[in-house]
Amino acid sequence: KNEVEQSPQNLTAQEGEFITINCSYSVGISALHWLQQHPGGGIVSLFMLSSGKKKHGRLIATINIQEKHSSLHITASHPRDSAVYICAVHGSSNTGKLIFGQGTTLQVKP
Amino acid sequence: GAVVSQHPSRVICKSGTSVKIECRSLDFQATTMFWYRQFPKQSLMLMATSNEGSKATYEQGVEKDKFLINHASLTLSTLTVTSAHPEDSSFYICSARIPSGNTIYFGEGSWLTVV
Numbered sequence: 527k528n529e530v531e532q533s534p535q536n537l538t539a540q541e542g543e544f545i546t547i548n549c550s551y552s553v554g555i556s557a558l559h560w561l562q563q564h565p566g567g568g569i570v571s572l573f574m575l576s577s578g579k580k581k582h583g584r585l586i587a588t589i590n591i592q593e594k595h596s597s598l599h600i601t602a603s604h605p606r607d608s609a610v611y612i613c614a615v616h617g618s619s620n621t622g623k624l625i626f627g628q629g630t631t632l633q634v635k636p
Numbered sequence: 637g638a639v640v641s642q643h644p645s646r647v648i649c650k651s652g653t654s655v656k657i658e659c660r661s662l663d664f665q666a667t668t669m670f671w672y673r674q675f676p677k678q679s680l681m682l683m684a685t686s687n688e689g690s691k692a693t694y695e696q697g698v699e700k701d702k703f704l705i706n707h708a709s710l711t712l713s714t715l716t717v718t719s720a721h722p723e724d725s726s727f728y729i730c731s732a733r734i735p736s737g738n739t740i741y742f743g744e745g746s747w748l749t750v751v
Contacts, residue, residue: 557738567674567727569742576738612679622668622733624740626679 529553532613532627539634545600547630549613552594559624560587560598561612569612572598603634639663640732642743649750654718657746659730665710666732671703674727683728686713720750 530551539545549558560572573580573587575596580587584603589596600607613627641660649655659669667688672680684705685693692705702724704716713732717724729745 559738559740561742567729567745567747569729569731569745571740571742574738574740616738621685622670622738622740623682623685624670624680624731628679 527552528628529625530613530615530627532611532630535628535630537630537632539603539632541604541634541636543603543634545603545607545632545634547598547611547613547632549596549598549627550594551596551613551615551625553615553625554618555615556618557616558589558596559614559616560596561614563610563612563629565609572611600632605634605636608633639741640666640730640743642730642746644746645744646747647749649720649748651721651750652719654716655720655748656714656716657728657730657748659713659715659732659743661711661732661741664732664734666713667710667735668733669707669713670731670733671705671713671715672729672731674729680729683715686730688713717748720748722750724748725750 533548557576559574561569563569575589584601586599610629610631612629614624643658669686671683674680682695683698686705686707688707694700707713730743731740733740
């Protein structure tokens with residue numbers, strides 16, 4: 527079993543829909559990242575969380591440390607949101623290494 | 637603009653030759669950088685941790701003589717794929733960590749094709 531599990535692996539939505547991607551982890555962490563990777567390959571860090579909730583535009587990320595679970599929400603989804611979303615955690619050993627989930631491929635259809 | 641710049645974005649090389657990929661932190665000094673490889677439709681695989689002024693730390697199964705990493709300054713790490721083979725064709729991407737915390741920035745990535 528992977529230390530970081532994401533669900534779903536693939537997601538297709540209609541433009542405007544509310545989207546949720548889930549991430550569960552089994553290790554102690556110092557921080558959790560939500561990353562976005564577009565087809566060209568480049569990766570952008572959307573959020574870094576160690577507790578609570580963060581919001582940026584139409585994106586919301588939450589984390590529950592006790593339950594070892596995080597969610598990424600996209601409101602009013604748009605075709606340009608189509609990408610791979612990756613959950614990654616920094617272990618509590620503070621080496622800087624990331625443990626990655628397998629990614630969620632999102633396609634938003636117009 | 638990019639906080640971490642990676643170059644080249646795409647490179648094609650012949651089998652047996654070596655190719656160098658650069659990763660630069662533009663707005664901060666990065667004592668630690670990370671090099672990843674990604675196969676199609678798979679997640680990122682950490683290859684090595686690049687430490688400024690010291691030897692890189694390689695992950696298990698990664699050949700250090702084949703994937704040479706040099707981190708000679710606080711803003712530049714390089715990955716050299718030596719004696720490249722077609723199976724080395726892949727997407728390589730670096731990241732750099734802000735020294736004071738867990739904030740990370742990724743480079744744009746490099747697509748390597750070995751023919």
